[in-house]
Amino acid sequence: MATLYGYFRSSAAYRVRIALNLKGLAHDQVPVNLVKGEQRGEANLARHPLGLVPSLETDEGVTLVQSLAICEYLDEVHPTPALLPADPAGRARVRALAQLVACEIHPLNNLGVLKYLVGELGADEAAKLAWYRHWVAEGFQALEAMLTPEAGSGDFCHGDTPTLADLCLVPQVFNAERFECDLSPYPRIRRITERCRALPAFAQAAPGAPAVAGAE
């Protein structure tokens, strides 16, 4: 059985939990407490030298890191249900939407960055919050503009089944809500998120869900 090393509130771990659930893959969960700094401990550094979560020990005994790489691996080894469409242009669109969250919003707002802002740059709580909300707003404005039916969005970010893009969007919305970002300008994002949350695979991966290990 695969083992997921993660943290209940980590966006990146949340993405992988959704993928595992969508694929119906049973797995153990081992919490790595980011608030207590366990990600910088020896055990986690041996799995991920940058001291991040998640990592996944696969059934085949390989340890994988970086959430999108893990999700693509799961999609290649367990192709059904597919997390990417079949056509190259559609796959590129889904990956671009996913990367818009994973490369343009999330990296700016993770715990290590927020700590640096406060500790090294002397940002106060208001400045930290403004920073967080700035990158969410920029990214979500772009996503909202891209999530049109003309471009291929349907019930979900791309078409009528969940893809890698939804796996990234929903955890980012969760975190935006946590930081009380105004989501009213993004009706498409909100509609797709609600649609996703109605699926057990998403609901059972959410930070507060009983199936998620290590919640406080």
Place this chain on the structure above:
Amino acid sequence: MATLYGYFRSSAAYRVRIALNLKGLAHDQVPVNLVKGEQRGEANLARHPLGLVPSLETDEGVTLVQSLAICEYLDEVHPTPALLPADPAGRARVRALAQLVACEIHPLNNLGVLKYLVGELGADEAAKLAWYRHWVAEGFQALEAMLTPEAGSGDFCHGDTPTLADLCLVPQVFNAERFECDLSPYPRIRRITERCRALPAFAQAAPGAPAVAGAE
């Protein structure tokens, strides 16, 4: 013929130039001057709503965004030479190495972020430089630890041919050199970078190369 909208010094555009060169795909280049703010102009926002480069107009008339999504598209439509290995675990490793640059280092050091640090948070030049070097050092320490022969590195990041991981590494090293980061602690990174730079596909994609449009 495909058209690449990019900027000579953009890491992300540089990645795509290398991919196009490795695949031997002729393409037009249209510069989007990031220093003059052309990325926020109407024409570029129509291509990429977040106001980023690169975007690629394909032979098939589709506009693609986000560099890693573009590179994977090119790899799927033009499979030779391959930018990813054939086995799922190898593919996951290459994608993880690429994402370590594209999700953990580069997003913190791009132009928009540096501008925010100075303009909104009042960071001075020294604080900006320290920020830049901090994320490069953290990321490169992790990469260096991962680029071992035991884990699959050879002449290049993975095996003995260039992959998506090298496409991300070399532009990041270029930028680290520009910001005078100390690269002496990373012999594996330096060796692989030199090996890549000896290939015409990499050399001709470099920011100073005559084949790159829009350099100043």
